[in-house]
Amino acid sequence: xxxxTQTPKHxxxxxGQRVTLRCSPRSGDLSVYWYQQSLDxxxxxxxxxxxxxxxxxxxxxxRFSAQQFPDLHSELNLSSLELGDSALYFCASSVDGAWDSPxxxxxxxxxxxx
Amino acid sequence: xxxxxxxxxxLSIQEGENATMNCSYKTSINNLQWYRQNSxxxxxxLILIRSNEREKHSGRLRVTLxxxxxxxxxxxxxxxxxxxxxxxxxxxxxxxxxxxxxxxRGTQLTVWP
Numbered sequence: 001x002x003x004x005t006q007t008p009k010h011x012x013x014x015x016g017q018r019v020t021l022r023c024s025p026r027s028g029d030l031s032v033y034w035y036q037q038s039l040d041x042x043x044x045x046x047x048x049x050x051x052x053x054x055x056x057x058x059x060x061x062x063r064f065s066a067q068q069f070p071d072l073h074s075e076l077n078l079s080s081l082e083l084g085d086s087a088l089y090f091c092a093s094s095v096d097g098a099w100d101s102p103x104x105x106x107x108x109x110x111x112x113x114x
Numbered sequence: 115x116x117x118x119x120x121x122x123x124x125l126s127i128q129e130g131e132n133a134t135m136n137c138s139y140k141t142s143i144n145n146l147q148w149y150r151q152n153s154x155x156x157x158x159x160l161i162l163i164r165s166n167e168r169e170k171h172s173g174r175l176r177v178t179l180x181x182x183x184x185x186x187x188x189x190x191x192x193x194x195x196x197x198x199x200x201x202x203x204x205x206x207x208x209x210x211x212x213x214x215x216x217x218x219r220g221t222q223l224t225v226w227p
Contacts, residue, residue, distance in 0.1 A: 002156060002158070004156070031213065033213070033214070035217075042217060042218070042219045042220075043157075043202065043217035045214055045215065045216070048212060048213070048214055055212055056212050056214050058214065090156060090157070092156075092157075094213050097212060097213050098212070098213055099144045099145065099206045099210055099212060099213055100144070100145055100162065100164070100206075100213075101213050102147065102159035102162055103149075103157075103159060103213065103215060104159065105149075105156030105157040105158070106156050107154075107155050107156045108154075108155075108156055
């Protein structure tokens with residue numbers, strides 16, 4: 001068990017809808033990352049937060065947004081959903097967000113857009 | 115775009131055999147990490163090797179890094195059925211102070227009992 005909790009495990013929704021994915025990092029970890037995993041794109045970095053502030057942005061669409069709250073949990077909001085957004089969304093955390101700190105991954109939220 | 119590429123895409127071996135997976139990357143790095151992913155689960159960190167290191171061991175795992183060739187290899191010795199998983203290399207780009215990782219597409223390892 002990595003200590004990173006993601007909810008929900010599965011989400012099925014229709015095109016055009018909006019969903020929120022939630023992540024609780026490992027106890028003591030200050031940095032949270034979001035990744036998207038799909039068959040055609042592989043693992044893509046979306047965004048990183050450290051202690052509530054955005055640190056780095058990757059291939060995150062404008063329809064997606066995220067934030068990290070004072071209690072360090074994070075939410076990823078996906079809106080105007082398209083079929084191509086169907087993927088496994090992972091949250092990961094690290095103790096300090098530094099380049100030599102390993103990431104600890106949750107078990108992901110599987111999003112299916114119909 | 116992918117920074118790293120694992121080779122082979124799939125590997126099938128018998129228990130007790132060694133498994134070797136390779137990773138090539140495109141740009142200079144701070145470190146390279148290997149992760150394992152069991153089907154439908156999150157990734158698990160296995161080992162981190164810094165750009166100034168050439169070899170690292172952890173239990174049955176041995177990782178090598180050749181920065182001149184921009185490549186790394188992961189060797190799993192005396193494999194077990196429980197080692198069946200996808201293995202990913204991930205890199206932190208040189209000069210980056212952040213922990214953003216660029217992942218390859220992975221090698222699917224199947225170990226038959």
